[in-house]
Amino acid sequence: MALSEFDLIRRYFTSFQQGPAVVTGIGDDCAELALSPGHTLFTSIDTMVEGVHFPKNPDVNGLGWRVLAAAVSDLGACGAKPLGFCLALTLPEADERWLSDFAEGLAEASQHFSIPLVGGDTTRGPLCLSVQVFGEAPAGKALLRSGAKVGDDLWVTGTLGDARAALDVLEKKNPAGSERHFLQQYYRAEPPLSFAVGLQGVASSAIDLSDGLAADLGHILQASKVGAELDLESLPLSDALMSSYSAEQAQYYALTGGDDYQLCFSASVEQRELISDLARTEKLRCTRVGTITGSGELAVKRGSIDVDLNAYKNKGYQHFS
Amino acid sequence: MALSEFDLIRRYFTSFQQGPAVVTGIGDDCAELALSPGHTLFTSIDTMVEGVHFPKNPDVNGLGWRVLAAAVSDLGACGAKPLGFCLALTLPEADERWLSDFAEGLAEASQHFSIPLVGGDTTRGPLCLSVQVFGEAPAGKALLRSGAKVGDDLWVTGTLGDARAALDVLEKKNPAGSERHFLQQYYRAEPPLSFAVGLQGVASSAIDLSDGLAADLGHILQASKVGAELDLESLPLSDALMSSYSAEQAQYYALTGGDDYQLCFSASVEQRELISDLARTEKLRCTRVGTITGSGELAVKRGSIDVDLNAYKNKGYQHFS
Numbered sequence: 001m002a003l004s005e006f007d008l009i010r011r012y013f014t015s016f017q018q019g020p021a022v023v024t025g026i027g028d029d030c031a032e033l034a035l036s037p038g039h040t041l042f043t044s045i046d047t048m049v050e051g052v053h054f055p056k057n058p059d060v061n062g063l064g065w066r067v068l069a070a071a072v073s074d075l076g077a078c079g080a081k082p083l084g085f086c087l088a089l090t091l092p093e094a095d096e097r098w099l100s101d102f103a104e105g106l107a108e109a110s111q112h113f114s115i116p117l118v119g120g121d122t123t124r125g126p127l128c129l130s131v132q133v134f135g136e137a138p139a140g141k142a143l144l145r146s147g148a149k150v151g152d153d154l155w156v157t158g159t160l161g162d163a164r165a166a167l168d169v170l171e172k173k174n175p176a177g178s179e180r181h182f183l184q185q186y187y188r189a190e191p192p193l194s195f196a197v198g199l200q201g202v203a204s205s206a207i208d209l210s211d212g213l214a215a216d217l218g219h220i221l222q223a224s225k226v227g228a229e230l231d232l233e234s235l236p237l238s239d240a241l242m243s244s245y246s247a248e249q250a251q252y253y254a255l256t257g258g259d260d261y262q263l264c265f266s267a268s269v270e271q272r273e274l275i276s277d278l279a280r281t282e283k284l285r286c287t288r289v290g291t292i293t294g295s296g297e298l299a300v301k302r303g304s305i306d307v308d309l310n311a312y313k314n315k316g317y318q319h320f321s
Numbered sequence: 322m323a324l325s326e327f328d329l330i331r332r333y334f335t336s337f338q339q340g341p342a343v344v345t346g347i348g349d350d351c352a353e354l355a356l357s358p359g360h361t362l363f364t365s366i367d368t369m370v371e372g373v374h375f376p377k378n379p380d381v382n383g384l385g386w387r388v389l390a391a392a393v394s395d396l397g398a399c400g401a402k403p404l405g406f407c408l409a410l411t412l413p414e415a416d417e418r419w420l421s422d423f424a425e426g427l428a429e430a431s432q433h434f435s436i437p438l439v440g441g442d443t444t445r446g447p448l449c450l451s452v453q454v455f456g457e458a459p460a461g462k463a464l465l466r467s468g469a470k471v472g473d474d475l476w477v478t479g480t481l482g483d484a485r486a487a488l489d490v491l492e493k494k495n496p497a498g499s500e501r502h503f504l505q506q507y508y509r510a511e512p513p514l515s516f517a518v519g520l521q522g523v524a525s526s527a528i529d530l531s532d533g534l535a536a537d538l539g540h541i542l543q544a545s546k547v548g549a550e551l552d553l554e555s556l557p558l559s560d561a562l563m564s565s566y567s568a569e570q571a572q573y574y575a576l577t578g579g580d581d582y583q584l585c586f587s588a589s590v591e592q593r594e595l596i597s598d599l600a601r602t603e604k605l606r607c608t609r610v611g612t613i614t615g616s617g618e619l620a621v622k623r624g625s626i627d628v629d630l631n632a633y634k635n636k637g638y639q640h641f642s
Contacts, residue, residue: 023460024463027466027544028399028465028466028467028544029365029395029398029466029527030363031365032361032362033361033364034361034460035361041354041355041356041362041455042352042353043407043453044351044352044407044440045440045441045442045451046409047409047444047446047451049445049447049449052445052446053444074350075350077350078350078353080351086365086366086453087366088366088367088368088453090368119365119366120366121366121368123368123370123373124370124373125370125371125372125373125447125449126446128370128446128447128449130366130368130409130442130451132364132366132407132453134362134364135351139344139355142351144345144349145350206350207350208350
């Protein structure tokens, strides 16, 4: 294993596409990025650890995609347009097959989300991947968690719970049918970035669904000092999820499962048509799932019946509890 | 250990000072930073892994300082002014004593380098720390590796080799005298940031000394397509290093030892007085150690005698060879 740190970077990570914002890319002490005039920088870091965020024997190509998709999802949650990302790659050894598969999946995601790799760090150690993303939005136009107003609609994009269902089949040798669908959703998450940019000035608050709807929505409620009423029956579920689990189990996964990397946002009732038009343009499923209330709490219903929240809420993934 | 991920962040990482560039700090999906008009963004990520970049039982307070110092050093190498940083913290468990010591050292460095903590990620897993720093410089004024010209002086700041000497005493129970000095240099590195900003328009190229002078200077030579002649006798050594090692060993450590986080830069002969004045103002030692040549290679001399480069060059730390 004579692959040096610099050979490794040159061989696997310098052929990535570059972008218009990149003044100086990989190869100096820092990457240099130019923002558009009147825009502010949005940035977020996301770490994935073997055995915690992905299985010991993952689909390595899928992992390359997923680690970037999870990080750009935070840009989407702010309505920020991607500019570039850095990768901190900690590896037990420079396994060339692993690196080639990983770099391929990462490059596909980099192209798909129009976000160039601009720098990073490679170190030896237990497998651990950190991705820092950079994006921009016009100053004052970003989607924050704190703007939800009583009476606003509550929306989610895509379908929920599929990534949670993937955890049930992640180690399976020959997944079939629905199982393949779940794994596809898990490894190839597609946060709706350009839809999110379109929500600037439309949504009143937004968050990405990484820890599960109940937990992530909780952050909006806390930051906006409001409550919400959510109808379990309205949660958008995939055919695969509905055919593989009982209705209650599927709803439970949709409410508490992490890693969907879809968007949850609030918007005033007046914006319904505009949001539906935007979703149609982006070929995106977008579903009203509830209402912002003044209660300060999350109330969950199944149709008109109250559901015991203790069985559902705060089930989002928590790293240290 | 009932400390949740959000409790952990709230308890240890939200009382950090904030800075003028921070529009939205910790607590949303992204941090939001405003750049000064006409400036570009500089960013770099640095990872430290237990057992690779620091010992199994480190000075945890020192580790908090060091992980940030190492990362801001890359901003200095570009002459960029700090704006903010993100921390990705992967921990086996939420040990409150560890977290409190670590956060304290990190906060001290954050204040010392005027760089606020603006975001991060905390995950469970093998101890691994990634710091991503953000800075700004006027567009086109940054110090890159590629500008060194034949005939330029070659300079380094501070003294070299002390951090390498620290590796010899890192596990020692009761360090004394020089050993304490080495450990201080190792854990409390002080990259000369404001001096580096002053080099904008003065230095022709720059790099920070993280992998050792021979290896890091090699990057300048490669990027600038030049060579250099370096005099071992001129390398700035601390009294502690000179009193603890033979002259040859001390020079070897200064030439090849990593983790000094000092600056190596080139500048035309006309800039000598300006550089000396700037160093005096910053109370910084700044030493001419050689000359940029057209040879395309690094030649090392001891006074007027050629030194066999194979014994010295490319000894910088390499993660995968």
